Amino acid sequence: MPLFDLAPKETSGALFGRDREVAELTRLVEARRWVVVLGPRMVGKTSLVKAVRHRLRRPGAYVNLWGVRNVQGLVEGLISGFNESASLRARLVRAARRVDGFSVGPSGLSVATSRAPLQTAWDLLDLLGTEKRDCLVVLDEVQELSSNAGALLRLLGNVFNTRPNIVFVFTGSLVGLSRTLLEPATASPLFGRAPLSLSLGAFDRPTSAQFLARGARELGLNLSAGDIDAALDGPLDGTPGWLTLFGNNVAVRKLPADRALRETIREGKKVAEAELAHFLSTHDTSLYWPALKAIAVGASWGTVREYVSRSTGGAVNDGTVLRVVRALEANYIARQAEGGYGIVDPMVRAYVLDAGSPPRVTRRRPYIRRSRDRPR
Ligand SMILES: Nc1ncnc2c1ncn2[C@@H]1O[C@H](COP(=O)(O)OP(=O)(O)OP(=O)(O)O)[C@@H](O)[C@H]1O
Ligand SMILES: [Mg+2]
DSSP: TTEEEEESSOGGOOOOHHHHHHHHHHHHHHOOEEEEEOOOOOHHHHHHHHHHHHHOOOEEEEETTOOOHHHHHHHHHHHHHHHHHHHHHHHHHHHTTTTTTEEETTTEEEEEEEEEEHHHHHHHHHHHHHHSEEEEEETTTTGGGGGGGHHHHHHHHHHHHHHHTTTEEEHHHEEEEHHHHSSSTTTTTTTOOOOOEEEEEOOOHHHHHHHHHHHHHTTTTTOHHHHHHHHHHHHTTTTTHHHHHHHHHHHHHHHHHHHHHHHHHHHHHHHHHOOOOOOOHTHHHHHHHHHHHHHHTTTOOOOHHHHHHHHHHTOOOOHHHHHHHHHHHTTSSEEEEETTEEEEHHHHHHHHHHHHSSOOOOOOOOOOOSSSOOOO
8 A cells, every 4th residue: 555545554564654653552452451542633543553453353343433423323333343354243143143133144243223222332342252362442533422421431341341352442533532531530430440542643854754755756756855845844744644645645646746735734724624613513612712723822821811811801710711721631632832832733723823713613524535546
């Protein structure tokens, strides 16, 4: 698979510059530790977990939870994950006969719609747990289930207690739920058995330059040092997904490097916009947007308070502003930096700096074209 392919990479051989992370995640899964892979959009979370899954060849499922709002969505993801594995399917056929409401037809396992989703999710994981081998279940974009966090945590706590051969790997970028997973309260079913976190960051500058040069070479193109420098000076900033899109724009769409860069940033800002809109759909825009505007210019605490206060006509107190900043930090959107606050993801920062008004609230997936424009 060429480096500039826009789809998530599926194997560790296709991944660039992540040997250490692949080894670390593999080691933790083999040691039966549960892991949350954290990182900003487009940094390569899905690619990493897919590569490790491919490497370990464990029975289980990869479930993408984007847009899933309830446990029924999780159930459907698990079923299609199980059905994708021929060996698992054959065994499930036998096991499923014993479970009321489960059946197996030519297209695989299916479940009666009358069944309660939470019970079904449990039964499915319980079936998987009867495997003799260790199993791996990946829940990508786990924050989507945060409105069902209580039920999900009970389910996970149950699996943890009774099915030690099932290992979960979670990913998230807006990670309200990951926080719940990583720092479970004493009352949480995961208290005392919180997953470990593995943070994925952007490539450093030399690695980013090598990535672009190698990707271009693979497709018979030479990117000049000047073009590479120009690309790495802006908000692409070593984020593998943005480098990939830039490279794809140059090498596959055959755009001149400067135009490819502009298009990549435009696309990146659209993703940032959708990401923030998604966040704001559950947070008060009149408080959060002025805070983001202040934080994008590296404001101190006092300035953030001033921006929020001005935009709300002085109707907020310090406690409210503190809550806003804390929520932005907890969701890995903002962080405290030298002399003030800053926005974590350079593409999100670029979007917030330029936007005249807050993003329109949507539940759409921040998404770039990933199936078209594939290098051949
Ligand atoms: N280490 C890597 N080597 C090569 N390509 C990579 C690497 N990491 C990411 N990519 C590419 O970057 C793009 C984004 O990767 P991926 O979808 O895995 O990221 P993500 O963090 O899951 O993104 P999102 O936040 O949108 O879910 C894809 O085109 C993928 O092929
Ligand atoms: Mg992903």
